[in-house]
Amino acid sequence: MSDGDAPDTPVLDTLALMTAASVESCELSPRELMLVRLTALVAVDAPPASYLANTGVAVDVGITLADAQDVLIAAAPIVGTARVVAAAGNIARALGFIIEGLVEAELEAELDELDAELEAEDG
Numbered sequence: 001m002s003d004g005d006a007p008d009t010p011v012l013d014t015l016a017l018m019t020a021a022s023v024e025s026c027e028l029s030p031r032e033l034m035l036v037r038l039t040a041l042v043a044v045d046a047p048p049a050s051y052l053a054n055t056g057v058a059v060d061v062g063i064t065l066a067d068a069q070d071v072l073i074a075a076a077p078i079v080g081t082a083r084v085v086a087a088a089g090n091i092a093r094a095l096g097f098i099i100e101g102l103v104e105a106e107l108e109a110e111l112d113e114l115d116a117e118l119e120a121e122d123g
Helices: 010-025 030-043 048-060 065-079 081-122
Strands: none
Touching: 010 030, 030 048, 030 065, 030 081, 048 081, 065 081
């Protein structure tokens, strides 16, 4: 660890710097950039974690599930059926991680609310 309690994340930090440099040097709109990045992930047979790392920004710039499907359709003749099917599965797994995290957060919030209600009744 460095900087007190801040976690030491050299790999994530390097990826963030590479992404920032790419964004600064690119004249594509943020939406176009994310479509290109999604296509590149398909082409390299990226794992779910790579899709997950890009999902937040993609959603923020307006990429929809229909856009992701269009990317898969457009890439299919170039990268092949196997890569497109693998990408669809990896995207689904990445979305599953997001949904699982949201459900866990919602359950935690509900438990915290119940705990507060019980404490209020006891106090």
